[in-house]
Amino acid sequence: MFANTVRSLLPRRAQSHFKRNLHKPFVKIVEVGPRDGLQNEPTHVPTDVKIEFINKLSETGLQSIEVTSFVSPKWVPQMGDNTEVFTKIAKKPSISYPVLVPNVKGLEAAVSVGAKEIAVFASASEGFSRKNTNCSTQEGVNRIKEIVEKTKSLDSTLRIRGYISCVVGCPYDGYIQPKAVTTICESLLSLGCYEISLGDTIGVGTRSTMEKMIKDLLKITSADKLAIHCHDTYGQALVNICTALDLGIRVVDSSVSGLGGCPYAAGATGNVASEDLVYMLHGMGAETGVDLKKLISAGHFISEKIKKPTASRVNKAMYKKYFQ
Numbered sequence: 403m404f405a406n407t408v409r410s411l412l413p414r415r416a417q418s419h420f421k422r423n424l425h426k427p428f429v430k431i432v433e434v435g436p437r438d439g440l441q442n443e444p445t446h447v448p449t450d451v452k453i454e455f456i457n458k459l460s461e462t463g464l465q466s467i468e469v470t471s472f473v474s475p476k477w478v479p480q481m482g483d484n485t486e487v488f489t490k491i492a493k494k495p496s497i498s499y500p501v502l503v504p505n506v507k508g509l510e511a512a513v514s515v516g517a518k519e520i521a522v523f524a525s526a527s528e529g530f531s532r533k534n535t536n537c538s539t540q541e542g543v544n545r546i547k548e549i550v551e552k553t554k555s556l557d558s559t560l561r562i563r564g565y566i567s568c569v570v571g572c573p574y575d576g577y578i579q580p581k582a583v584t585t586i587c588e589s590l591l592s593l594g595c596y597e598i599s600l601g602d603t604i605g606v607g608t609r610s611t612m613e614k615m616i617k618d619l620l621k622i623t624s625a626d627k628l629a630i631h632c633h634d635t636y637g638q639a640l641v642n643i644c645t646a647l648d649l650g651i652r653v654v655d656s657s658v659s660g661l662g663g664c665p666y667a668a669g670a671t672g673n674v675a676s677e678d679l680v681y682m683l684h685g686m687g688a689e690t691g692v693d694l695k696k697l698i699s700a701g702h703f704i705s706e707k708i709k710k711p712t713a714s715r716v717n718k719a720m721y722k723k724y725f726q
């Protein structure tokens with residue numbers, strides 16, 4: 403069903419994804435494990451392990467890997483080695499290596515090490531914005547405006563990706579009205595973000611809340627400006643991703659091994675596991691460009707290093723049983 407309906411749902415600008423294979427829709431995966439994943443892992447991960455991990459991910463066929471965050475190490479000690487990680491990874495010209503930037507200071511640090519793409523973030527929820535960044539959602543947008551203004555003098559070619567967190571639910575404010583997401587999304591797009599990643603930060607979204615939120619957004623923008631970012635806390639991530647795909651979204655964020663968690667929801671898991679996502683997409687007849695076997699190996703590597711069993715159900719044992 404997905405493969406058949408895909409083309410009719412696709413906005414014209416996103417149809418270029420079909421050029422590589424006219425019969426298979428292309429879904430781009432943004433791997434966020436090294437940043438969103440590891441940032442929320444309690445185990446300290448040595449810098450050389452992160453570098454080796456990212457280098458392994460670069461060999462899988464992924465097109466975008468978010469590698470670190472230029473935040474103050476006082477806030478996020480796990481990302482304190484951002485400069486070393488960014489400068490020492492073996493970068494491939496075909497891959498984008500975005501870094502998360504919370505403010506102008508972070509932007510300056512990112513540009514000084516040669517970052518070509520940054521990610522900025524705002525929240526659709528007032529409660530989350532205040533707790534997480536100590537400002538209102540509007541002040542969060544203003545902070546992004548400052549970052550964007552600064553890029554013009556530092557590096558006008560820098561690509562800027564926007565995240566909106568808590569797009570359907572918030573640990574403090576509960577259900578989030580689609581209007582709140584639409585307002586922030588409109589602001590970030592007008593500031594010049596090339597794409598907005600819609601984050602179900604605590605994984606409370608369901609097919610119906612996702613659908614309502616995305617349909618509202620499609621009244622003000624096209625699906626090729628949107629990406630989906632689902633955490634799997636309540637087992638809804640793949641269903642929610644399918645909902646986004648049905649509505650024309652073709653970019654999905656995920657973390658290999660389902661790395662990460664959410665400090666705001668007890669027992670929360672991380673992002674949807676990249677391995678499970680790739681397995682599902684290939685099973686649907688979509689193309690990702692990702693070698694599932696290599697992806698599983700990269701996930702196995704980091705799971706062993708942080709001594710945490712992979713959250714992915716598509717693992718080495720499963721692959722061996724069904725594919726070899």
Ligand SMILES: [Zn+2]
Nearest residue numbers: 438601603673
């Ligand atoms: Zn996330």
